[in-house]
Amino acid sequence: MESCFFLLLLLCFCSSIHKIFTTTTDSINTNQFITVGETIVSSGGTFELGFFSPSSSSNRYIGIWYKQILRYEQTVVWVANREQPLTNTSSAAFKVTKSGILVLFGDKNEIIWSTNTSRSVQNPVANDGNPENFLWQSFNFPTDTQLPDMKLGKNFKTGHEVYLSAWKNHNDPTPGEFTLHLDPTGYPQALIRHGTRVFARAGSWNGLRWSGAPAPQQIKSNIYTIQFVFNKEEVYFSFSIINSLLLSRLVLNNGYIERLTWVDRTKSWNNLNIPLDTCDQYSLCGAYGSCVIGSSPVCGCLEKFVPKYPQQWEMGDWSKGCVRRKPYHCNKEHIFLKYSGIKLPDTKHSQYNKTMTLEGCRQVCSMNCSCTAYSSLDISNGDRGCLFWSGELIDIRKLSGKGQDIYIRMDSSELGSKSKKAEILAVSFSLLMAMILLGIILFLYIWQKKKKLKLQDEFELPMFQLSTITRATNNFSVNNKIGEGGFGPVYKGVLEEGQQIAVKRLSRTSMQGLNEFKNEVIYIAKLQHRNLVRLLGCCLQGEEKMLIYEYMPNKSLDSYIFDQTKKKLLDWPQHFHIINGIARGLLYLHQDSRLRIIHRDLKASNVLLDIEMNPKISDFGMAKSVPGNEMGAKTCNVVGTHGYMSPEYAIDGIFSVKSDVFSFGVLVLEIVSCKRNRGFVHQDHNLNLLGHAWKLYKEDRSSELIDEHLADSCNSSQVLRSIQVGLLCVQRHPDDRPSMFSVVQMLANESLLPKAKEPGFFTERNVFDEANSVSHTGSSKTEFTITLLDPR
Structure with a gap:
């Protein structure tokens, strides 16, 4: 072509x-x-x-x-x-x-x-x-771009290697620190290096895909095909375009890869690549550790392995990995245990055979004491060929049903207790499921008949006595009241030992508040992150139902950025610090927490600031979790706040991690401009804040969006990058919006950003009434969480 x-x-x-x-x-x-x-x-x-x-x-x-x-x-x-x-x-x-x-x-x-x-x-x-x-x-x-039919790899006859190197930043094509290689050491595998250090690894080629890539049915494309060639003369991979009229390219940015195809209808590049996630960090969990997205923590040891240094492991330092629970010795009997659904380990120290059967692999590995594990080399047409590992197995991650099988050498004693333990586990699991089912039935019965919450045993929350909270809040004094929500009032309190607390007191007349109360306990009790507000416990006594949180002395973000006086207390570095903190908290909810949680009501008033102005996402009363690898769902009960809701959620009730990304994008533009999206007024047009930011962006005047009080302290590159990231997050179509992992990456480095497309709700509107009723510099009291039933 x-x-x-x-x-x-x-x-x-x-x-x-x-x-x-x-x-x-x-x-x-x-x-x-x-x-x-x-x-x-x-x-x-x-x-x-x-x-x-x-x-x-x-x-x-x-x-x-x-x-x-x-x-x-x-x-x-x-x-x-x-x-x-x-x-x-x-x-x-x-x-x-x-x-x-x-x-x-x-x-x-x-x-x-x-x-x-x-x-x-x-x-x-x-x-x-x-x-x-x-x-x-x-x-x-090549530089940073692979085009169709370009070979990336190495010619063994000449020694010449063809690889990609990222631009230093979007204004400087000087080679940056990130490079993409097809490394032929051991069995060839695709690597991203940061300097000389391996940053991420796609894995080895298994006949269908890189072993760390999605399953074949998820990467089939009517746009391109991938070729992998490995012989005595050369090793390389390339891609070819099926439709010669299409423009497609693969680009290495600072830390991630994009596969881009030009869409003539929208006059823009469509990113078809799945961004790297936390588990793509090379050797995150150390030797014999397995990274699992959605688990908390994300790192765990393979079955029958234990942390090498348990104390460090518990503190979140997984770099030393795991060891066999029972070490094997060459002069003793051994077995090979099968581990399924994984990304195969680093093949740098591997050997291979292209013709041997799987049984032949087992026999060869069994006779070599230094052989740690084996796996099939080619799964494109049955199991064919062998990969052999020696030494420790590094950079493993769980891919559910999408991964491959590997057989790891273990002490034979591990087999003897297998069936007995499996039987015990099966019985225990059955009893556990029966107990869970009984608990659900009892919970629903109590909730429907008596409207009482039995949370202490279910969630193991610390319980506070009503008398303790009454003393702490001076008998719920009006002077101690610091806010009000759909659940009821919020009070500041001080415990006897001097600890400051915030108390959410459920209103006895609020049915919606009861739902929020339960939702808040269900989700936030299981979350631990520095950018999420911490739940200290609850109080359930008589008709009183209260949640006790750590107290945030600087209150909510909106009380600063939308206040003409207080906004001057924060300079641009603090604004940028707050943006990054919110992004990391949201990434944890979407990807790294035990549950994949969609907040559904992210806004400035739901971001609290601690004494050091660190942001903490709060108010999980509207949050929803989605199972497994699902990214969203549909509801007939739309909840959220006007000005922050994405189009697909507000109109069709479809919520997902990308609807949270939209809310985050609105919040970023509000933090930069110190203006509210809803109620924004401009003398030259009737656009909301998103439309105004988009207009400036298209006219290459984005720097005009920043609030004038930030001008002296701002880093222009950070400001423009933040605005562009915000606009990428509020794009009309969910698939165009980046994941929060990509957002964190984009904010953290100087890589070239994709062009933003038109934002959602980009229409002019009649703002006469709105301008007179809602000021963009007013307090958070003008902003309400709303519920819409049966959206059309």
Whole structure:
């Protein structure tokens, strides 16, 4: 296809191109050269080569970009002089020398960049077309982008490796610290390195996919196919486009990979890749540790393994991993236990056989005392070939039913107790399920008949006496009242030992408050994170039902950012710290907590600030959990707050982790601007805050969104990045919004961000009534959690 053909052949003296000078041919020779303002274009019109400058940079580079979409955005796919930018290009030129070398000359006719060829030719032409005559090709020297049919890997005959290296940041194509390799050490596997350290590992190729990738049915695509080749001469992987009219590329950013396809309807790149999650951090759980998304903690030992250092493990330091519960010895009998559904361990110290059967694998590994484990090499057509490991097994994660089987050498005594223990576990499990079922029946009966909560035994919460809370709040004095919600009032209190507390007191007349009360206990009692408010206990006595929390002396975020006086107490670094803290708390709820929890009512008034201004997400009365790997659900009972609800949730009742992401995006834009989304008023238009931010973004005026009091302390790069992340989070379609893992990554580094698309609820509206009833600088009392039944 032409999109592959151009980059493969351009700059290798064999491309199909034409020069935008006086010539109409599609080749350049030693008598032609390119200067600033001039370009050459591939014969099919897909790509263009010339001088360019990244946005917000005065440096110039020779690069290749998509010609077809230049009117919408300049997408650079290759850079020549990425380490030697030109600062003065009045006389710079790019040409082919008589010896067959591509050279970039600087303003003083000095050589800035050139190709390195192993032979010389007479009268070279940049359009030979015969592969045997190739002197040099850019496909062998990519930057951060892999295009269709480009091979990433290593040629064993020449020793040349083709790999990707990320840009330093979106304004600087200098090679950054992150690189993508196909590492042939042991059995080949795809690695992302941060400097010399392995940052993430996709795993080894198993005939269908990388062993750490989703199952085949989840990666089948009508857009591209993946090829993996491994023989004596070379090892590489590439992808091919099924529909030659499509534009598709794979890009390495700072710490993550994006597979992007151009969507002509929306005039934007669609990210088809699944972002890395917590368990993709290399060797997070150490040797024989298994990472499981959704578990708390995410790291656990494989069955029949125990933490090597239990005390460190309990404190969250999993780096030393696990060891066998019963060590095996070479002179004693051993067995191989099967572990299913995993991402295969690091293959750096592995050996392989491409033809052996699985039984043959077992026999060979059994005879070699240093053989730790074995697995099938190729699962594309039954189990074929073998992978053998020696030493410890590193970087394992659970992939449910999507992973592979591995057989690990164990002491034979582990087999003797297996059936007995399994029987005991089965009986215990049956008894446990019966007890749970009985508990549910009793709970529902009590709730329906008597409207009383029996939470002490169910959730093991510390119980406070009513007399203790009464004394702490001065008999629920009006002077101690600090807020009110759908559940009832909130009071500040001080326990006898001096600890400050916040007391949520359930109103006896609030049925909705009763539901919120139970919901809050169910979820927050099981959560532990520095950016979530901590539940200390409850009080259940007579008709009184109360929840006791740690007290947040700085109250809620909205009391600062929307107050004309108090907002001046926070500078930009504190604003950015709060944004990051909320993001990490939300990531924990979505990905790393024991339950996958969707908050459904994230807003400024539900973010509390401790004494050090650390943000803590609160109010889980509307929260919902979703099982397993599910990301959302649908409801007929829409709850939340106007101005923060995503379109699909407010209109169709569809809530998911992406509806929380939308709320987070609104919150980010509010934190930057110190303005409310709902009730926002502007003299030039009738857009809400999202529409105003989008308008400024499209006009390249995003810096005008920041509140004027933050101007002196702001880091312009952080501000613009925060605004763009906020706009990415509030995009109309849920699939376009990033996950919270990606959000945390985007806020933490200087990687190139994708272009934002139009936000949800991007319409002008009549704000006369709203402007008179809700001020964007008012207090949180103007903001209410609402419930909508049967959304259409």
